[in-house]
Amino acid sequence: MPSARDPIADLRRIAFLLERAHEKTYRVRAFRGAAATLGKLAEGELATRAQAGTLTDIQGIGDVTARCVVESLNGEEPVYLRRLEATAGQDLDAETAGLLHRLRGDCHSHSDWSDGGSPIDEMAMAAAQIGHEYLVLTDHSPRLTVARGLSAERLEEQLGVVADVNAGFRQLGLSFRLLTGIEVDILADGSLDQTDELLDRLDVVVASVHSNLKDEPEVMTRRMVNALANPRMDILGHCTGRLITGGRGTRAESRFDAEAVFAAAVEHDKAIEINSRPERLDPPKRLLRVALEAGCRFTIDTDAHAPGQLDWLANGCARAVACGVPADRILNTLPADDLLAWAASHK
Known part of the structure; x- marks a missing residue:
């Protein structure tokens, strides 16, 4: 099984790419807020909640952000992030x-x-x-x-x-x-x-x-x-x-x-x-x-x-x-x- 990624870093990267694309503020806040909230959890609590399926019990963590966290902890690049990265390039002369x-x-x-x-x-x-x-x-x-x-x-x-x-x-x-x-x-x-x-x-x-x-x-x-x-x-x-x-x-x-x-x-x-x-x-x-x-x-x-x-x-x-x-x-x-x-x- 691949080693876990850093889910908080992945959430922040998603927010960064949404900002660069000038997406709606509420979308950016969903990911930046989730990263900030999860960063305050006690050591080990994030993995425990992900395994138990209780991430969305935390205020500010929705289905999409929870799914990204689980994918990161499983060592996978979150699908949401992968799609953003695929379309993020600028064609510059x-x-x-x-x-x-x-x-x-x-x-x-x-x-x-x-x-x-x-x-x-x-x-x-x-x-x-x-x-x-x-x-x-x-x-x-x-x-x-x-x-x-x-x-x-x-x-x-x-x-x-x-x-x-x-x-x-x-x-x-x-x-x-x-x-x-x-x-x-x-x-x-x-x-x-x-x-x-x-x-x-x-x-x-x-x-x-x-x-x-x-x-x-x-x-x-x-x-x-x-x-x-x-x-x-x-x-x-x-x-x-x-x-x-x-x-x-x-x-x-x-x-x-x-x-x-x-x-x-x-x-x-x-x-x-x-x-x-x-x-x-x-x-x-x-x-x-x-x-x-x-x-x-x-x-x-x-x-x-x-x-x-x-x-x-x-x-x-x-x-x-x-x-x-x-x-x-x-x-x-x-x-x-x-x-x-x-x-x-x-x-």
């Missing part, structure tokens, strides 16, 4: 695959400290497991209350958690680094929604517009240009704010003078994010080409809110390749120390 291989990390991600779905350590471990050298944690800032934005006090606390996570990686002998950051709101006057003192302490600052997205073009342009001039900002996130698909519906692009905004990014050596979320894919290709012609630097980021979404970088790579963005203009092809040196140069 050679140039896109090559650019994806050159990316060393991701500069935009969220945890359950704001509107993400998973703890900080799970996001970090998932990034390490898919081959990233670093991940920047960029939970939201306080004004975005709908996303549980972090007050100064909570952000201060989070910095300690990030330090602990990195200490854990060092103890494991892993070189992966979780970098501190924030997705800070660009306010109406172009100022940033967090204290200067805290922004100065962060490794990377992504700044995005989340409110008044229908402002007149001259108002939006002034707002973004002012933000780009702030020495504490590094990356302009999802610059048009558009939504092209997904559960939140669609949303038109914000209107602004793209040439003026991208010129300001070049003047202050700030990066334009190529956002890889399927519902964003922002900026649109026509604006990505304008930014390229203006001489902008870029980052390709997932804006991940769950571990499986960290595997979305190929979406941004495909758009960069389609628009002719060279790898040497993409900052997250750099090692962590070089990325940090670039970010520090603004302050």
Whole structure:
């Protein structure tokens, strides 16, 4: 009889693949919740319950998750997992695959400290497991209350958690680094929604517009240009704010003078994010080409809110390749120390 697999690891892998496929949240939660619940059982209880057929007596364990556990304990790859793995591959052309291989990390991600779905350590471990050298944690800032934005006090606390996570990686002998950051709101006057003192302490600052997205073009342009001039900002996130698909519906692009905004990014050596979320894919290709012609630097980021979404970088790579963005203009092809040196140069 084949030796048992790790059923909790299999449940987490299923959740990861469901997240990457952008499946419904309730499906992901079923598997992540089951993994968390079963991980708290006393030693030997999981196998005992599986043999007795009483796994579904545990709250949060349904027929599908129980079946996956039994198959794992029997040394079999769960059928549910096998089907997901069989359909999980992405058909990438050679140039896109090559650019994806050159990316060393991701500069935009969220945890359950704001509107993400998973703890900080799970996001970090998932990034390490898919081959990233670093991940920047960029939970939201306080004004975005709908996303549980972090007050100064909570952000201060989070910095300690990030330090602990990195200490854990060092103890494991892993070189992966979780970098501190924030997705800070660009306010109406172009100022940033967090204290200067805290922004100065962060490794990377992504700044995005989340409110008044229908402002007149001259108002939006002034707002973004002012933000780009702030020495504490590094990356302009999802610059048009558009939504092209997904559960939140669609949303038109914000209107602004793209040439003026991208010129300001070049003047202050700030990066334009190529956002890889399927519902964003922002900026649109026509604006990505304008930014390229203006001489902008870029980052390709997932804006991940769950571990499986960290595997979305190929979406941004495909758009960069389609628009002719060279790898040497993409900052997250750099090692962590070089990325940090670039970010520090603004302050």
